[in-house]
Amino acid sequence: MLSSSCPGWVCYAEKTHGNFILPYIATTRSPQQIMGVLVKQWLARKLDCAAERIYHVTVMPCYDKKLEASREDFYSDANNSRDVDCVITSIEIEQMLVSADTPLDMYTPLEIDWPWYSRTPEASVWAHEFSTSGGYADHVFKYAAKELFDEDVEVLEYKNLRNPDFREISLQHDGQVVLKFAIANGFRNIQNLVQKLKRGKAPYDFVEVMACPSGCINGGAQVRPPTGVPIHELNQQLEELYKQLPKSRPENEDTRQIYNKFFDGAHTDKAKMLLHTSYHAVEKMNTALNIKW
Numbered sequence: 001m002l003s004s005s006c007p008g009w010v011c012y013a014e015k016t017h018g019n020f021i022l023p024y025i026a027t028t029r030s031p032q033q034i035m036g037v038l039v040k041q042w043l044a045r046k047l048d049c050a051a052e053r054i055y056h057v058t059v060m061p062c063y064d065k066k067l068e069a070s071r072e073d074f075y076s077d078a079n080n081s082r083d084v085d086c087v088i089t090s091i092e093i094e095q096m097l098v099s100a101d102t103p104l105d106m107y108t109p110l111e112i113d114w115p116w117y118s119r120t121p122e123a124s125v126w127a128h129e130f131s132t133s134g135g136y137a138d139h140v141f142k143y144a145a146k147e148l149f150d151e152d153v154e155v156l157e158y159k160n161l162r163n164p165d166f167r168e169i170s171l172q173h174d175g176q177v178v179l180k181f182a183i184a185n186g187f188r189n190i191q192n193l194v195q196k197l198k199r200g201k202a203p204y205d206f207v208e209v210m211a212c213p214s215g216c217i218n219g220g221a222q223v224r225p226p227t228g229v230p231i232h233e234l235n236q237q238l239e240e241l242y243k244q245l246p247k248s249r250p251e252n253e254d255t256r257q258i259y260n261k262f263f264d265g266a267h268t269d270k271a272k273m274l275l276h277t278s279y280h281a282v283e284k285m286n287t288a289l290n291i292k293w
Helices: 007-024 031-047 064-069 090-100 136-149 187-198 231-244 253-261 269-275
Strands: 057-060 086-089 166-173 176-185 206-210
Touching: 007 064, 007 187, 007 206, 031 057, 031 064, 031 269, 057 064, 057 090, 064 086, 086 090, 136 166, 136 176, 136 206, 166 187, 176 187, 187 206
Parallel strands: 057 086, 176 206
Antiparallel strands: 166 176
């Protein structure tokens, strides 16, 4: 299974490899689009207002998130509304601040209107345990180890392969490798992964795939480093700051409450319809522009 949260990767798969690769991609919607469902349906119901009256804005380090939000799959005819109305990138936020000639720290922080079931937490931003792109491989690996083999994995130890952007981790049980996961960042590694799949030589059960080198922390619309500072130095600084954030807990009371009270359970038809999506192979057009002379 290949992760589905990166729209650059999904778009590449649809346009370049089509029906060969799409069956491998997880049908789970990206976090942006899951939040869109929660905002436009769960929150709208809680606030007793029509979904079309809510204008949902996300801030993302990725231009392709704009394309993702505009997909027809994420428009609700019943609600006459898109799940996400507007995507603003990190660079655009910076440009707004520069245009206003007002640094971010000059604005007065406001308390968040916490919409979920629990009390407002002390922190409003969390990190995932290992990956700076959402921690998908980490969470699924731990979950699979526990559910399938009753193994509690506390520390994740990845091994770099050709480069730090292609690394893997495995689980041994009774002396045998029973799980093998990988993280592949950047199109060079994605192409290598696809070639392995085509040759039937990809040994992985799950791969977290991100189009940008270093993953989302180095997204195409992420804030650029100051003049003269190499991008890898900024990435290292961001990774260190990321590690200092409190760690998220995927299994929490809010998640359980939303599953039970809104989706009517974790494996219901409603959950499947609202938390999953589908992909569409794009047919290549034979025009004069792509004829090989």
